[in-house]
Amino acid sequence: MLNPMKSVLMFLLLFTFTIANYAQADKGLEIAKLADEADQGFESTEVTLIMNLKNANGQTTSRNLFNRTLELTSDGDKSMITFNSPRDVKGTSMLTYTHKEGTDDQWLFLPAIKRVKRISSNNKSGPFMGSEFAYEDLSSQEVEKYTYKYLGEETLNGEKNLKVERYPVDPKSGYKKQIAWYNPDKGYRIEKITFYDRKGSLLKTLIYKDYKLYKNKHWRASEMQMTNHQSNKETQLIFSNYQFKTGLSDNDFTQNSLMRAGK
Amino acid sequence: MRKIPILLLLLLFTLNEAIGQSKAESSFDLELGSDATFFFKKGAFNGQKQFYPSFYIQPEYSLSWNEGLHNINFKGFFRYDPNGNSRTHFDIREMYYQYVKDRWELSIGAKKIFWGKTESAHLVDVINQTDFLEGLDGEEKLGQPMVQFSYLTNFGTFDLFYLPYSRQLNLGNAAGRPRTPVVLNDDDFRFESNAEEWHPSGALRWSHYIGPMDIGLHYFYGNAREPLLDIREDGSFGLLFPKAHQVGLDYQIITGNWLWKVESILRMGSFDNIFASAAGFEYTFSNVGNTGLDIGVLAEYLYDNRGDFAFSSLDNDLFLATRFAFNDVQSTEFLAGFAQDLSQSSKFFRLEASRRIGENYKFSLESQVFISIDDREFLSSFKRDSYLRAELIRFF
Numbered sequence: 001m002l003n004p005m006k007s008v009l010m011f012l013l014l015f016t017f018t019i020a021n022y023a024q025a026d027k028g029l030e031i032a033k034l035a036d037e038a039d040q041g042f043e044s045t046e047v048t049l050i051m052n053l054k055n056a057n058g059q060t061t062s063r064n065l066f067n068r069t070l071e072l073t074s075d076g077d078k079s080m081i082t083f084n085s086p087r088d089v090k091g092t093s094m095l096t097y098t099h100k101e102g103t104d105d106q107w108l109f110l111p112a113i114k115r116v117k118r119i120s121s122n123n124k125s126g127p128f129m130g131s132e133f134a135y136e137d138l139s140s141q142e143v144e145k146y147t148y149k150y151l152g153e154e155t156l157n158g159e160k161n162l163k164v165e166r167y168p169v170d171p172k173s174g175y176k177k178q179i180a181w182y183n184p185d186k187g188y189r190i191e192k193i194t195f196y197d198r199k200g201s202l203l204k205t206l207i208y209k210d211y212k213l214y215k216n217k218h219w220r221a222s223e224m225q226m227t228n229h230q231s232n233k234e235t236q237l238i239f240s241n242y243q244f245k246t247g248l249s250d251n252d253f254t255q256n257s258l259m260r261a262g263k
Numbered sequence: 264m265r266k267i268p269i270l271l272l273l274l275l276f277t278l279n280e281a282i283g284q285s286k287a288e289s290s291f292d293l294e295l296g297s298d299a300t301f302f303f304k305k306g307a308f309n310g311q312k313q314f315y316p317s318f319y320i321q322p323e324y325s326l327s328w329n330e331g332l333h334n335i336n337f338k339g340f341f342r343y344d345p346n347g348n349s350r351t352h353f354d355i356r357e358m359y360y361q362y363v364k365d366r367w368e369l370s371i372g373a374k375k376i377f378w379g380k381t382e383s384a385h386l387v388d389v390i391n392q393t394d395f396l397e398g399l400d401g402e403e404k405l406g407q408p409m410v411q412f413s414y415l416t417n418f419g420t421f422d423l424f425y426l427p428y429s430r431q432l433n434l435g436n437a438a439g440r441p442r443t444p445v446v447l448n449d450d451d452f453r454f455e456s457n458a459e460e461w462h463p464s465g466a467l468r469w470s471h472y473i474g475p476m477d478i479g480l481h482y483f484y485g486n487a488r489e490p491l492l493d494i495r496e497d498g499s500f501g502l503l504f505p506k507a508h509q510v511g512l513d514y515q516i517i518t519g520n521w522l523w524k525v526e527s528i529l530r531m532g533s534f535d536n537i538f539a540s541a542a543g544f545e546y547t548f549s550n551v552g553n554t555g556l557d558i559g560v561l562a563e564y565l566y567d568n569r570g571d572f573a574f575s576s577l578d579n580d581l582f583l584a585t586r587f588a589f590n591d592v593q594s595t596e597f598l599a600g601f602a603q604d605l606s607q608s609s610k611f612f613r614l615e616a617s618r619r620i621g622e623n624y625k626f627s628l629e630s631q632v633f634i635s636i637d638d639r640e641f642l643s644s645f646k647r648d649s650y651l652r653a654e655l656i657r658f659f
Contacts, residue, residue: 053592061592061622087658088625089594090292105472113402114377118477122520123549126557130592174550197553251365255470256413256420260363263290263325263334 028148028164035188036143042218044248045069048241053131054234063129068261069140070248076100077140078253082261083129091262095253096121098140103170109258116255125174132204132226132235134174137195145169146178156181156191176200186211189219197230204228215244287328294321298654302440303632304647310347310437317344321356334361338406342396347438350396356406368413373406376424378468378479380515380524381541383563383582383602384575387511387526389483390466392430399441399631399645401575405430419471426464429454429486429504441645451501453493454486455533462486462506475517483509491534492572507532520547524563539567543582559586576642579605584613593619607637625656 051063064084069077076098083092091111098104104121124136146166154163161181168175174197181192189211195204210222224237251257300315319342327334338357344350359372379385385401390409397403410425437446456462464485471478487509490502511528527540543563551558563582567573584600600613611634617627629652636646 055592086619086622087292088619088623088656090658103475105475114375115379116377118472118515118517118522120517120520120522120547120549123547123557125553126550127555127590130555130590130594174553249365251415254415254420255472256368256415260331260334260361263327263336 024150025148027150028166029143031150031162031164031182031184031188032143032146032148032166034184035182035190038187038189039218040071040073042215043071043245045220046243046246046248047220047239050238050240051129051131052236052238054236056232063131066261068246068248068252070250070253076104076142078250079140080253080258080261081138084262093258093261095255095258096139097253098142100142100144104139107255107258109255109261111262114259116258122172124170124172132228132231132233133237136168136170136173136175137206137226151179154181156183159183159191160185161191162188174198175203187217187219189221202229212242214242218244286330287326289324289326292323293659294323294656295319295659296321296654296656298652300440300650300652302648302650304649306440307644307647308437308442308444311440311442312346312438315344315346315350315440317342317346317350319343332363334363335359336361347436349435349437349439349442352394352396352433354394354405356404358406366415368411370409370411370413373408374411375404375406376411378470378481378513379526380477380513381526381543381563382545382561382584383543383600384526384539384541384565384577386528386539386541387479387481387513389481389488389509389511389528390424390426392432392488394433396433396435396439405433419469422466422468422470424464424466424468426466426485427461429460429462429464429488431460432490432502440650441648444644445500447501451493452490453501453503455503455505456486460486477515479513481509481511483507483511487530487532489574503534505532505534520549521545522547535569537567537569539565539569539573541565541577545586555590557586557588557590559588560584561586571637571639572641574641576604576609576636576640577602581605604637604640607640608635609637609640609642610634611636623658625658627654627656628652629654 046068049065049067051065052060054060063086066082066084067079069079071077078097080093080095083089093109095107096104106119106121108117108119110117125134128135128138146168149165151163151165154161161183164180164182166178166180175195176198177196179194180190182188183191191208193206194202197203205227207225208221209225211219212222213219220239220242222239226235296319298317302313305313319340321340324337336357336359340356341353342350355373357374359370359374361368361370376390378387391404391407393401394403394405407426407430408428412423414421431452434447435442454462462485466481466483468479468481485506486504487507490504493501493503495501507530509528509530514525516523522545525542530537541563543561545559545561548558561584565577565580565582567578570578580602582600582602584598587597589595595618598615603610612632614630617625619625630650632649633646636643
């Protein structure tokens with residue numbers, strides 16, 4: 001026979017935990033939304049990227065890329081990334097329509113044979129260009145792509161940060177969870193992310209460096225450093241010549257413009 | 264080719280105008296390649312050899328000004344085949360001026376247009392003539408002179424093509440491998456139209472994507488790019504390029520890791536009506552064991568109502584292949600394919616592998632092996648032509 005007092009106590013305890021969980025989830029989601037809102041209104045960006053790949057022996061190779069992004073509020077952003085080097089893939093470009101819900105649409109242009117090929121965006125956990133960045137790390141970070149849990153405050157580089165655990169909604173994600181450090185005094189920009197693989201072990205750490213404020217509103221890191229703790233490989237992304245509100249429109253994110261992107 | 268000098272002058276004129284503009288952007292790229300092809304068996308015909316080295320040069324230039332509103336693109340190609348000159352040829356792959364404005368684009372000059380979806384055949388690609396000397400897969404094409412107008416709407420893209428001239432098929436010479444039993448020269452190529460190559464052709468295409476689907480429909484009228492076998496009164500034969508109406512469909516849908524593809528054409532002319540189709544799927548096991556490796560498995564069925572007279576010999580064939588993409592720093596890739604004729608003994612294997620070396624080199628291997636080719640098939644002239652080719656390309 002169950003003690004009724006105990007049952008009530010158990011219930012109350014459970015109830016409090018559940019409420020607390022909801023509160024933590026709510027607060028996590030709220031932070032993600034605040035970060036999203038803080039960056040709204042960038043309209044479009046264009047940026048040159050240098051990708052430095054370092055293997056476990058310390059040898060490095062470099063790639064040169066160009067990225068265009070178009071901000072959409074009704075749905076996820078559109079983006080187009082173009083490879084300038086290595087030379088054998090020069091002109092190869094990828095067009096992505098991110099969706100808040102469901103899978104993204106993705107097309108690849110292969111300049112050698114002038115082919116535009118629709119590709120499955122299911123392959124999000126795979127490496128991008130042999131780097132430590134997976135496709136999903138580089139795609140538009142829509143709020144709806146994760147569920148959240150607030151972990152608490154933590155000081156990072158002498159500044160107050162809010163630690164939020166986030167869980168990918170898409171079962172095809174290569175991660176069980178991520179922990180993101182949001183900087184509430186600097187437009188909720190992300191300072192650091194740790195990635196945990198499907199088994200829950202620490203896989204990678206991403207550090208955002210050298211943030212600059214553009215148009216008095218938009219924080220963009222000049223460098224992103226991804227370290228893979230399991231393979232000991234590193235990838236560094238260096239962003240230069242950031243341009244905002246460049247007048248890009250939907251017409252610049254079509255299959256026809258994809259064919260022209262690498263010229 | 265009388266109109267080419269005028270076109271050149273026009274291009275030079277616009278080029279000059281462009282350079283006068285302050286914000287012009289240009290780029291120049293160069294590819295140098297050398298390959299060595301080894302045929303496992305002695306040739307079926309006199310003059311054929313077993314080992315062929317060759318070299319190519321491919322310069323590419325592009326210029327754009329007024330923030331990408333105006334563009335000029337050039338891509339030349341020259342291959343030198345020192346062992347008999349069969350593959351020696353020069354082509355202007357691209358040389359066009361393009362104007363881009365919001366929802367429309369206008370291109371004038373030589374271009375390549377690729378519409379295909381399937382991997383084993385490219386049935387719908389009707390705009391360009393195939394560069395046969397660059398391989399049997401039909402992916403390399405000769406530059407096609409055209410005026411192309413593209414218009415983007417909310418319900419798809421419309422492309423209108425005016426094609427004033429048809430490029431001549433080049434099948435190589437007596438020293439070439441593979442080749443037809445009788446070496447065909449210019450006199451053996453005939454056109455149904457009295458205007459021959461200058462009979463104008465035109466095409467209209469609508470293409471759109473709806474969620475996970477990509478769809479294209481086209482109509483083409485003019486000189487068919489693919490000839491008919493022309494058996495003459497004296498028993499000799501040549502090739503005849505008929506006037507044809509062609510309608511075609513290309514379709515692809517993605518469901519998770521599955522890609523489903525269809526290509527179909529119906530070509531009608533005064534000599535015959537051709538129906539050909541390729542359909543199949545590709546399934547990708549992505550990021551296998553978290554190594555970054557993608558393994559694709561594909562199967563396609565090909566049908567052609569010409570049967571043994573189909574130039575591809577893919578008339579009732581099943582194509583199975585597997586593709587490995589390692590997604591490593593060197594972009595290592597590998598494809599192994601196998602085609603089996605379902606009504607005859609004919610089959611072939613195909614192997615492709617490539618890997619980047621350092622920053623500016625790429626090494627690739629390619630092999631095609633023909634097995635038990637039925638003598639009734641067009642491919643039977645190639646049955647001794649199984650080969651292995653190694654290629655090294657330097658990019659500048």
